[in-house]
Amino acid sequence: MDTDTSEKKELEILLCLSKAIAAARHRADLWEIINEQLLETFGASYYTICLINEDGVTHSPFLYSTEKKIRTITGENPIIHQRHPVHDGIFDRAIEAEEPVLFNMERLVRQKDIPAYIIHWYNAGVKEMMLVRICNGKEPKGVLYLYSRKTGVLSGNRDSFLNGIADHLGTGISNILANEKIVQQLTEIRKYKTRLEQENSYLKEEWKKERHLTGNTVGSATAMKEVYDLVSKVAPSEATVLILGETGTGKELVAHQVHEASRRRDKLMIKVNCAAIPVNLVESELFGHEKGSFTGALERRIGKFELANNSTLFLDEIGELPMEMQAKLLRVLQEKEIERIGGKSVYKVNVRIIAATNKNLEAEVQAGRFRSDLYYRLNVFPVVLPPLRERREDIPALAAFFMEKYATNAGKKITGIAPKVMAKLMAYPWPGNIRELEHLIERTVLLTSTHHITEVSLPVKNKVLSSQMGMETQVRSLADVEREHILHMLKLSKGRISGPHGAAAKLQLPSTTLISKMQKLGIRKEHFVDIQQQGN
Incomplete structure (x- = not known):
């Protein structure tokens, strides 16, 4: 084939590829173009496209081919998709060269400090490797690696043809990265919108309460x-x-x-x-x-x-x-x-x-x-927070505040609380604290037909609700009582379960039965440690 015919064919390939690459919006699109059209054109078996990362000191794969389907930087081989230094003796040579760089793998692997990815491709049977710089405009962005299982295949490609392909790849990759950024931003916008909608819904629910x-x-x-x-x-x-x-x-x-x-x-x-x-x-x-x-x-x-x-x-x-x-x-x-x-x-x-x-x-x-x-x-x-019975001097101000609030809500004009009523409020223990006082005033306002509150109906003393002694009175389950008793025995036994001085002996239970009960009640070793420390 003469030179003119060869150049014409290369031009046709460039035009065809430029249209296909320009239309690519996803990595999978570009992967198909390279695998189905470029590899055969170059006579290559595999390829890798590596880009310089944002840190400027490392590079990592953007796309690479295997005998399986598409792999990206989330691929399965850690050697291939991990980050490598820009100045690794291979990548930086291609970035600095204006023309493609050809390597014989047999000679390359004999050198010192060869990157791990070179060893990987050599072990995969690659005999020859060519690197072509990829630019976006005049700025270097990465490198196209071409791998061949035979020697002398890649050297037959014209440098200008390879550089032309690399330039089109640079434009196509920039388009794909821009598209990915747009998709990411749209995803963030949707997440933000969802968050705002849920916050708004939550706020409306709160206002209803x-x-x-x-x-x-x-x-x-x-x-x-x-x-x-x-x-x-x-x-x-x-x-x-x-x-x-x-x-x-x-x-x-x-x-x-x-x-x-x-x-x-x-x-x-x-x-x-x-x-x-x-x-x-x-x-x-x-x-x-x-x-x-x-x-x-x-x-x-x-x-x-x-x-x-x-x-x-x-x-x-x-x-x-x-x-x-x-x-x-x-x-x-x-x-x-x-x-x-x-x-x-x-x-x-x-x-x-x-x-x-x-x-x-x-x-x-x-x-x-x-x-x-x-x-x-x-x-x-x-x-x-102190209970209301320990801050009785606040009762008049609180009662007056709630009276004004609920009188306004009810459309009533109530201007004061009679001294005898205030005396009752001051003497009451308020087991329900401020909430109980507020509800009592609200109820009293609704029942009052004069401009002053002259009567108040305080609850009858209830031993269950009263907390004058500061004790929590509640109905407890049998499991809670049993659990507390077992923990008390463990405290007395300093954390020991079995043996003559263990908790099982004190409870007159076989140690296996006690252990089974402890598991059922959720008593764990950390409880023994805490109790033992507190007991010491």
């Missing part, structure tokens, strides 16, 4: 001044806050105050009531789930942790969280990442935690109902 968050700064008792001082100190930080106090003392209110005074105030604070979620739905509520991950999962759902990213997550009634979920919550707090149920991806989250409970968590830890490691993780900055 009777939040009772008004009157949040009413109170001048010394105990409350100490609480406000603690809130002002911890709010600007990122520290985890644990709010402790009886039911109705305003723990959610304080959580809102911490959030509103923090650097995350511009984001919505997300709330989870751990006591109000069915046990089988707690994990989904916190971490979300993928569509079809379990029966009833008809669509993907983002969990509260993901929803609270870069904001605050309020875990109310944390003492009610099941033991299994306590372990998963601890992992999230430690690793700062979550995984949706049924998902394969891990998502990093930046969430500030505020937890609250009306339980004595130290006692719960000792009884084996709350993990000690989670307790210490949450108990970074405790804030203890």
